[in-house]
Amino acid sequence: MGKVMNIIGEKAAKTYRIAAEETGRITNILKLKAQMADDKSKIKNIYEKIGQKIYENYVEEHLKITSQTSKVKENEDKIPSDIKQDCEEIGSLADEIENVRMQILKLNYLKQCPKCNSEIDLDFSYCPSCGAKQELTDKQEKNNPPATIVTTDSSDAVLTKRNVKKENNEDTKDI
Numbered sequence: 001m002g003k004v005m006n007i008i009g010e011k012a013a014k015t016y017r018i019a020a021e022e023t024g025r026i027t028n029i030l031k032l033k034a035q036m037a038d039d040k041s042k043i044k045n046i047y048e049k050i051g052q053k054i055y056e057n058y059v060e061e062h063l064k065i066t067s068q069t070s071k072v073k074e075n076e077d078k079i080p081s082d083i084k085q086d087c088e089e090i091g092s093l094a095d096e097i098e099n100v101r102m103q104i105l106k107l108n109y110l111k112q113c114p115k116c117n118s119e120i121d122l123d124f125s126y127c128p129s130c131g132a133k134q135e136l137t138d139k140q141e142k143n144n145p146p147a148t149i150v151t152t153d154s155s156d157a158v159l160t161k162r163n164v165k166k167e168n169n170e171d172t173k174d175i
């Protein structure tokens with residue numbers, strides 16, 4: 001019986017060693033794969049930075065078109081056509097994203113301050129972040145008609161309403 005127990009013990013120890021070696025091997029493979037995935041992620045980030053720099057240079061060159069047309073034409077020729085096409089596509093997608101973002105702001109009853117880009121309530125006349133005066137929206141113009149003043153005309157003691165127009169300071173008489 002002791003001999004059987006020794007054989008079982010040896011088999012168990014051998015199985016344990018094999019399992020431990022296999023676990024170590026699998027662990028090393030997983031570590032190497034994780035390192036490889038991390039390195040691939042870093043490369044992808046670098047590619048994105050390179051692409052972003054190329055796109056920013058492309059946009060910068062196009063902003064110079066109004067002042068230096070010939071120089072831009074020279075630099076534009078240096079950009080491969082496929083990259084130029086990709087840059088144009090990025091610009092179109094960025095415009096589309098901005099339009100959608102502005103629609104979302106409106107649906108949330110917000111707008112963006114043109115001076116500091118803060119998101120503020122549609123009804124604000126001044127930005128709470130920077131204090132910049134805000135343009136009236138269509139809704140505000142409809143909901144805020146010109147100010148009305150009720151006065152008593154001293155000659156005939158009749159109440160009249162006068163609409164005060166802010167833009168050109170003209171008084172219009174309504175009865």
